[in-house]
Amino acid sequence: xxxxxxxxxGQYNAATSPxxxxxxxxxxxxxxxxxxxFLPYLEALTEEDYRRFYRDMVVVRKFDTEAANLxxxxxxALWVPxxxxxxxxxxxxxxxxxxxxxxxxxxxxxxxxxRGLDVVDVLRMLRGVTLGxxxxxxxxxxxxxxxxxxxxxxHATGYAMGMQLDGSTATGTPETDQAVIVYYGDGASSQGxxxxxxxxxxxxxxxxxxxxxxxxxxxxxxxxRQSRTPLYLRAGGFGMPGTQIDGNDVLASYAVTRKSMDDxxxxxxxxxxxxxxxxxxxxxxxxxPTKYRDPDELAYWVARDPIVRFRSYLQGRGIEQQFLDxxxxxxxxxxxxxxxxxxxxxxxxxxxxxDNVYAEPHALVAEQRAWLxxxxxxxxxxxx
Amino acid sequence: MTDTTVRxxxxxxxxxxxxxxxxxxxxxTKALNAGMRQAMLDDPKVLLxxxxxxxxxxxxxVTEGLIAEFGDKRVLDTPLAESGIIGTAIGLAMRGFRPVCxxxxxxxxxxxxxxxxxxxxxxxxxxxxxxxxxxxxRIPYGGHIGxxxxxxxxxxxxxxxxxxxxxxxxxNPHDAYWMMQQAIRSDDPVIFFEPKSRYWPxxxxxxxxxxxxLHESKVVRVGTDVTVTxxxxxxxVLLQAADxxxxxxxxxxxxDLRSLSPIDYDPILESVQKTxxxxxxxxxxxxVSVGSEIAATVAEKxxxxxxxxxxxxxxxxxxxxPAAVETHFLPSPDRVLEAVDRSLAYS
Numbered sequence: 001x002x003x004x005x006x007x008x009x010g011q012y013n014a015a016t017s018p019x020x021x022x023x024x025x026x027x028x029x030x031x032x033x034x035x036x037x038f039l040p041y042l043e044a045l046t047e048e049d050y051r052r053f054y055r056d057m058v059v060v061r062k063f064d065t066e067a068a069n070l071x072x073x074x075x076x077a078l079w080v081p082x083x084x085x086x087x088x089x090x091x092x093x094x095x096x097x098x099x100x101x102x103x104x105x106x107x108x109x110x111x112x113x114x115r116g117l118d119v120v121d122v123l124r125m126l127r128g129v130t131l132g133x134x135x136x137x138x139x140x141x142x143x144x145x146x147x148x149x150x151x152x153x154x155h156a157t158g159y160a161m162g163m164q165l166d167g168s169t170a171t172g173t174p175e176t177d178q179a180v181i182v183y184y185g186d187g188a189s190s191q192g193x194x195x196x197x198x199x200x201x202x203x204x205x206x207x208x209x210x211x212x213x214x215x216x217x218x219x220x221x222x223x224x225r226q227s228r229t230p231l232y233l234r235a236g237g238f239g240m241p242g243t244q245i246d247g248n249d250v251l252a253s254y255a256v257t258r259k260s261m262d263d264x265x266x267x268x269x270x271x272x273x274x275x276x277x278x279x280x281x282x283x284x285x286x287x288x289p290t291k292y293r294d295p296d297e298l299a300y301w302v303a304r305d306p307i308v309r310f311r312s313y314l315q316g317r318g319i320e321q322q323f324l325d326x327x328x329x330x331x332x333x334x335x336x337x338x339x340x341x342x343x344x345x346x347x348x349x350x351x352x353x354x355d356n357v358y359a360e361p362h363a364l365v366a367e368q369r370a371w372l373x374x375x376x377x378x379x380x381x382x383x384x
Numbered sequence: 385m386t387d388t389t390v391r392x393x394x395x396x397x398x399x400x401x402x403x404x405x406x407x408x409x410x411x412x413t414k415a416l417n418a419g420m421r422q423a424m425l426d427d428p429k430v431l432l433x434x435x436x437x438x439x440x441x442x443x444x445x446v447t448e449g450l451i452a453e454f455g456d457k458r459v460l461d462t463p464l465a466e467s468g469i470i471g472t473a474i475g476l477a478m479r480g481f482r483p484v485c486x487x488x489x490x491x492x493x494x495x496x497x498x499x500x501x502x503x504x505x506x507x508x509x510x511x512x513x514x515x516x517x518x519x520x521x522r523i524p525y526g527g528h529i530g531x532x533x534x535x536x537x538x539x540x541x542x543x544x545x546x547x548x549x550x551x552x553x554x555x556n557p558h559d560a561y562w563m564m565q566q567a568i569r570s571d572d573p574v575i576f577f578e579p580k581s582r583y584w585p586x587x588x589x590x591x592x593x594x595x596x597x598l599h600e601s602k603v604v605r606v607g608t609d610v611t612v613t614x615x616x617x618x619x620x621v622l623l624q625a626a627d628x629x630x631x632x633x634x635x636x637x638x639x640d641l642r643s644l645s646p647i648d649y650d651p652i653l654e655s656v657q658k659t660x661x662x663x664x665x666x667x668x669x670x671x672v673s674v675g676s677e678i679a680a681t682v683a684e685k686x687x688x689x690x691x692x693x694x695x696x697x698x699x700x701x702x703x704x705x706p707a708a709v710e711t712h713f714l715p716s717p718d719r720v721l722e723a724v725d726r727s728l729a730y731s
Contacts, residue, residue: 158475356509
């Protein structure tokens with residue numbers, strides 16, 4: 001299997017590929033030529049940062065497996081695996097600053113984790129006890145998952161326009177200037193909303209990064225059906241820079257996103273990053289990829305596993321085995337804890353049906369709420 | 385028989401605005417403009433978005449002069465994409481703004497329909513009450529202007545059917561003036577249907593008057609024999625019908641719904657208890673419509689008061705026809721009277 005069958009233009013495999021990468025699949029530091037302008041962003045990384053990148057990728061992988069198990073055991077309505085996409089997500093998440101806002105799609109569990117979300121809140125939504133799950137303003141401005149593909153790209157653009165209008169960006173103070181990063185995928189890139197968001201972002205030069213995880217598959221449809229050109233090239237058509245990165249390289253993801261977000265905060269406008277990665281698991285637990293995917297293709301990508309790659313790199317740097325073992329243990333504990341707490345999730349009161357439909361009084365909703373209470377009360381002991 | 389046309393309400397004596405109220409005569413376009421301008425003066429977070437709303441002032445000139453007064457950071461001429469307008473308005477509302485979006489024509493709202501129904505209407509509920517969605521979507525709607533396809537439609541039922549939205553439609557310049565301000569002040573999304581055939585007739589507007597609740601229907605003509613409800617441009621048709629009926633000795637009570645979601649039933653039920661007859665009228669197709677909903681609710685809540693089935697007068701269940709035959713499609717005063725006669729024939 002060659003990369004050509006994965007990417008119709010062969011960009012990914014070509015020696016002249018513009019794809020930005022830092023690490024080889026084997027975990028050696030050999031930056032691509034196109035990586036030159038992004039290398040300074042790696043220099044600021046500390047040993048602690050490297051360890052954090054690794055730890056988060058391992059932890060979320062384990063959590064992901066546990067959540068899929070919960071679904072199979074009937075404890076979740078659905079699970080949306082992120083297996084294989086950890087580097088794209090962890091690298092880009094660490095490139096944000098606390099004051100930034102993050103608009104996820106629905107597979108960015110570790111991005112939420114890094115922004116301060118308790119990922120059990122994601123399980124609450126997938127367990128059917130809430131339509132949302134958390135308050136973005138209390139969890140690192142990590143906004144709610146959006147299940148209609150690409151809808152959030154427009155919300156993100158509007159939000160970024162708001163940052164411009166209220167003067168919270170491009171003041172020349174990187175410590176407080178704000179920007180937005182929005183996650184979407186190769187499937188969502190075909191939605192009209194994704195294009196409209198790019199149009200609006202370019203028109204108003206909103207401070208934001210479009211982070212497109214091309215995981216090669218939109219459920220059962222390959223990216224070749226979504227686009228005959230590499231998706232990052234679309235950015236140019238909208239009038240903004242586009243960069244393709246090796247999405248399984250956490251350092252490439254970090255460095256390129258860092259620069260793009262810095263540019264956005266500094267008033268240099270929006271940009272698009274296409275992270276080439278792979279959805280190793282199913283689209284959701286309702287999916288069966290063996291019906292449409294070539295096992296050789298899966299093997300090709302498993303050999304490029306982002307965690308194995310980064311571990312090799314860290315080992316090359318001389319990281320102690322003790323740390324790697326401790327991370328495995330932490331991940332197991334994390335997943336077990338998430339499982340335990342997921343099983344303790346309780347459902348909401350039935351009043352949640354009515355509570356937040358409107359901010360202001362609404363006669364019909366009030367009437368129906370009162371009716372339901374009377375109706376339910378009629379079954380209670382002592383009632384007729 | 386007494387027929388009394390009820391005038392727009394006088395300024396509320398307790399309102400601090402009352403003393404400032406100045407009576408002017410304006411077409412609805414200018415009244416809407418004055419309402420938006422006042423809202424922009426009152427709250428710096430109010431901003432306008434839409435296609436051609438800047439230097440042109442919108443295709444109907446409703447926003448004329450506002451970009452000159454408030455600048456292009458308060459009045460945003462947008463790219464030509466309705467989903468983009470609504471979707472970014474949602475993001476702006478999350479950021480604390482109060483966007484007022486203009487959809488150029490009724491039939492052009494559908495590219496933004498997904499963002500309105502799947503996102504805007506549910507955003508607060510999805511956030512478990514953690515945010516508000518103060519977005520107004522202005523939609524010029526309805527027929528009587530002899531225009532081409534997609535320019536004469538009445539799609540209000542789609543929005544009234546969607547939980548999370550509020551849907552209103554003024555019938556006259558004064559209501560347009562204060563309802564616009566209240567819609568902008570609302571912390572919920574409001575779909576604001578502007579009856580474009582009523583854009584140009586002038587009426588008295590009490591500037592500085594804050595009106596009643598956004599969701600109160602109103603008896604605009606008192607009568608005793610039959611109750612007729614309508615909204616937007618239909619109200620003037622109903623008032624014409626009432627004049628014709630009066631000449632024949634029939635006393636029609638006319639109710640301007642003003643709000644299509646929620647619907648204020650109290651004046652309707654009170655009226656039906658008095659008249660025993662109800663005709664609901666609208667330009668929109670009748671099947672699964674606002675009129676159908678009123679008919680069903682009044683049948684439930686005022687069954688013993690009714691002396692006749694509730695009758696619907698509406699556009700036909702067809703696409704809006706070529707303008708050359710629109711007068712046969714749109715409910716006219718005579719079509720209203722035909723239904724009134726049928727209703728009265730039951731008693």
